[in-house]
Every structure is written in C-alpha cells, then in structure tokens.
Amino acid sequence: MRGVGAEPFGIPGPSGPGTTIRAGVTTITVMDWLERAAKLRQWSRDGVRAPHKPLLLLYALGRFQADAADELPYSAVEADLKQLLVEYGPPRGTTPAYPFHHLVSDGVWEVRTERGVGSPGTGVRELRASRATGRLAPDLRVALQREPSLLVRMARVLLDLHFPASLHQDLCDAVGLELELAETDALAAPGRRQRDRRMREMVLTAYEYQCAFCGYDGMIDSAPVGLEAAHVRWWAFDGPDEVDNGLCLCSLHHKLFDKGVLGIGDGHRVLVSQQFIGRSQAAREQVTALTGRPLMGPQPGLPPIAAAHRSWHTSQVFRGSPRSGPPELNRTGVSA
Structure with missing residues (x-):
C-alpha cells in the first residue's frame, strides 16, 4: 500500500483522473483512502470472519454523512456497535472496545479523551471513565468534505469486501448510510479476484x-x-x-x-x-x-x-443452535 506523502496518483471519477486531496503538508489521493479502507488490519485465520473494523468504519461514515462535526462517545458507540456485531458479525461474542481502539492504527480513525488525542487502550472501564470519543481521522474528514463521492466509494469497498450483496441495503439502513446508486469499482486492478459472471x-x-x-x-x-x-x-x-x-x-x-x-x-x-x-x-x-x-x-x-x-x-454465519429435526439430522451442521 502506498504511504501518505508518496507521489500522488488517482483513479477516474466524478472529479476526473488523478483526483488528489491535499490535507496539511501531505498529499493523499482518493485511491490512498480507498486502499486504506480495503486493507484494514484484521485478525484472520482460516476464513474466520472478523468484520469489527469494517462495521465501525461504516458506522462512522454514516454518522459523518448525518453530521460531519459529530464526535462519537464510546458509551454510544458501544451500544450501537454491539448491536451491529450481533446482527452482522460472526456468532461468537466480542467487545466493541477492540475496534474502537485498534482502528486508529489504520489511519482512518482517531480517539480522544479528556487528556487529548490518543486511546487509553482496549479496556472498557478506561474508555468509559476517560470519556473517550472517536471520529474519522482529521485528514479523512477533510477529504470527504472536498470529494463527496469518496464516502460512497469507501462504503462500497467495505460492503463488497466483507458482506454479501443481499445484506448491503440492510446494513446501510442500520448505520444510516445513503449511498448513490451509481456503480463504483474504484479498486479494480490487475490481479484482483473477479467474480465469475456465469x-x-x-x-x-x-x-x-x-x-x-x-x-x-x-x-x-x-x-x-x-x-x-x-x-x-x-x-x-x-x-x-x-x-x-x-x-x-x-x-x-x-x-x-x-x-x-x-x-x-x-x-x-x-x-x-x-x-x-x-x-x-x-x-x-x-x-x-x-x-x-x-x-x-x-x-x-x-x-x-x-x-x-x-x-x-x-x-x-449460522446463529446459535439449530431447532430439533428428524433423528438422522446432525444438529451441529458440521461434517464429521
């Protein structure tokens, strides 16, 4: 992935090829932000789902779309993200504190407390006691305000990479995102796996x-x-x-x-x-x-x-235990 400050390059879009967002003294392109969304650092093992960061980022994009100046107290995010994880995460339980803290490392999110910028860690008590708030990273907020189509593109990247198409609209409704109907394939590139149209x-x-x-x-x-x-x-x-x-x-x-x-x-x-x-x-x-x-x-x-x-x-994906069926049914649903 290209780092911030590398030679700018862009992708065709509403603002034309090579769209570049300047934030502070660095130069960050639309493609850079899309790559960050596509390459969130996630725990991964043998196909186990870990959509915690994508869900938090989608939630943050939805809140930004509703109010660009809004800060998100951990106490509010905790309840909302917990519900999102119940509905769209894997069956196993987890705490919203982990993505709230760890998403900072991906350069798209910041956490502040009464002491200033910086997360107190993944402890739920510390996040609550320090009145931690989260929001999109400053440079990303600037980029979204200057290039409105970026929000739609980032959201579609997250949806396409982590969830089946049948859940996209429900998930957008759940996080308050209103996406344009225009298709986007901002990350199409040689070597990227393509769907078989057949x-x-x-x-x-x-x-x-x-x-x-x-x-x-x-x-x-x-x-x-x-x-x-x-x-x-x-x-x-x-x-x-x-x-x-x-x-x-x-x-x-x-x-x-x-x-x-x-x-x-x-x-x-x-x-x-x-x-x-x-x-x-x-x-x-x-x-x-x-x-x-x-x-x-x-x-x-x-x-x-x-x-x-x-x-x-x-x-x-399957939720909990299955209902009782005929005796010959293996109730675990898992092949021996």
Missing part, C-alpha cells in the same frame, strides 16, 4: 430454477423472478464461484440464509436457528417448517454443497 446461471440451472429450501419457481415472461444464486461460503471470504458453493434460493430464503436464520446440516437438510422467532402462520410455514427438510437439488450428475463450505457457513 455463477448465477450455473447455480440456477443446477437447481432447475427452484428454491432449494422451499421449491419456489416463479417466472415472468419465461424469466425467473425472485430467484437468486447464493454463496454458501461468502465470496468475500474466498468462497468460489462454483456449483458446490452455490444454492438457488428465493429472495426471502437467501436473506435468511445470509443472516444465519437458515443453514445446511449433514445429509443436506435444512437447519433453522433456535433464535428465530416467528409467531404468524406465514413465519411457521415459510421458516420453522423447513426444519430438517432435505434440500431440493442439485440435479443428478452435479456436485452438492461441499462439506467444507457447509462447515464454514455453520461456524461463521
């Missing part, structure tokens, strides 16, 4: 254009409607664009699958989280009644979901 057609064909969970197979003018190709192991976490990592799902069950309400157990049967609560007849019929039901598809001769991808989804 993935959707391959997966829908494999499952014969019906939802693998409920069998929905709606069409309009001979075109499928409300059917989507879902990655089991998310693309952002090295999930391949292959049939053995894909499911044809209706829009509802795709969202529930990506939120961890639904999963896949051994025997390729549907897991339903005990944490899901739905009192209506519709919720029972469309969700809880799926418990233990075998997946529909893929058609003979095509590979089922690979055990490694099922295990990743169960450990990194």
Whole structure:
C-alpha cells in the first residue's frame, strides 16, 4: 500500500483522473483512502470472519454523512456497535472496545479523551471513565468534505469486501448510510479476484430454477423472478464461484440464509436457528417448517454443497443452535 506523502496518483471519477486531496503538508489521493479502507488490519485465520473494523468504519461514515462535526462517545458507540456485531458479525461474542481502539492504527480513525488525542487502550472501564470519543481521522474528514463521492466509494469497498450483496441495503439502513446508486469499482486492478459472471446461471440451472429450501419457481415472461444464486461460503471470504458453493434460493430464503436464520446440516437438510422467532402462520410455514427438510437439488450428475463450505457457513454465519429435526439430522451442521 502506498504511504501518505508518496507521489500522488488517482483513479477516474466524478472529479476526473488523478483526483488528489491535499490535507496539511501531505498529499493523499482518493485511491490512498480507498486502499486504506480495503486493507484494514484484521485478525484472520482460516476464513474466520472478523468484520469489527469494517462495521465501525461504516458506522462512522454514516454518522459523518448525518453530521460531519459529530464526535462519537464510546458509551454510544458501544451500544450501537454491539448491536451491529450481533446482527452482522460472526456468532461468537466480542467487545466493541477492540475496534474502537485498534482502528486508529489504520489511519482512518482517531480517539480522544479528556487528556487529548490518543486511546487509553482496549479496556472498557478506561474508555468509559476517560470519556473517550472517536471520529474519522482529521485528514479523512477533510477529504470527504472536498470529494463527496469518496464516502460512497469507501462504503462500497467495505460492503463488497466483507458482506454479501443481499445484506448491503440492510446494513446501510442500520448505520444510516445513503449511498448513490451509481456503480463504483474504484479498486479494480490487475490481479484482483473477479467474480465469475456465469455463477448465477450455473447455480440456477443446477437447481432447475427452484428454491432449494422451499421449491419456489416463479417466472415472468419465461424469466425467473425472485430467484437468486447464493454463496454458501461468502465470496468475500474466498468462497468460489462454483456449483458446490452455490444454492438457488428465493429472495426471502437467501436473506435468511445470509443472516444465519437458515443453514445446511449433514445429509443436506435444512437447519433453522433456535433464535428465530416467528409467531404468524406465514413465519411457521415459510421458516420453522423447513426444519430438517432435505434440500431440493442439485440435479443428478452435479456436485452438492461441499462439506467444507457447509462447515464454514455453520461456524461463521449460522446463529446459535439449530431447532430439533428428524433423528438422522446432525444438529451441529458440521461434517464429521
């Protein structure tokens, strides 16, 4: 990654090629900020999700969009980020204090206390007692004010790299971000992994254009409607664009699958989280009644979901324990 103060270079955008933001005596380009967002230092091991910093940065961008001068007290961030981690983080618990402190090292965030600039550490008591506040780094705030499109680009980079597309709008709503509809691919570069555009057609064909969970197979003018190709192991976490990592799902069950309400157990049967609560007849019929039901598809001769991808989804996305199903269902959802 290029450091601050290196020779400026830019990317095509609304302000033209080579857009450069000058803050203080250094020169930081739009690309520099996008690279910082893309390369947040995160704990990583064998595909384990750690979206704590991306969630905090998205939250901070949303607050900046609402009020550029706003400072974020740790006491407020703690409650909001904890809820975001519950909804969009991995099943294991964690404390918001870690990203609040450690995001400073990425050059996009600053922490202040009554003693001035600097974080007191990751201790929750210290952060509360010192009345710590956080906000986007000064140079980044200047850059966002001078180049409004940067906020949209940074947010899209974070969303694309850490979350499936089915969750993007919900996550934006949760952090108060209003993004432009214009597409952005600011970090496209040689060597960057690209999605296989054939993935959707391959997966829908494999499952014969019906939802693998409920069998929905709606069409309009001979075109499928409300059917989507879902990655089991998310693309952002090295999930391949292959049939053995894909499911044809209706829009509802795709969202529930990506939120961890639904999963896949051994025997390729549907897991339903005990944490899901739905009192209506519709919720029972469309969700809880799926418990233990075998997946529909893929058609003979095509590979089922690979055990490694099922295990990743169960450990990194599925919420809590599954509801009781038929005796032959492995309730862990993890291949032996």
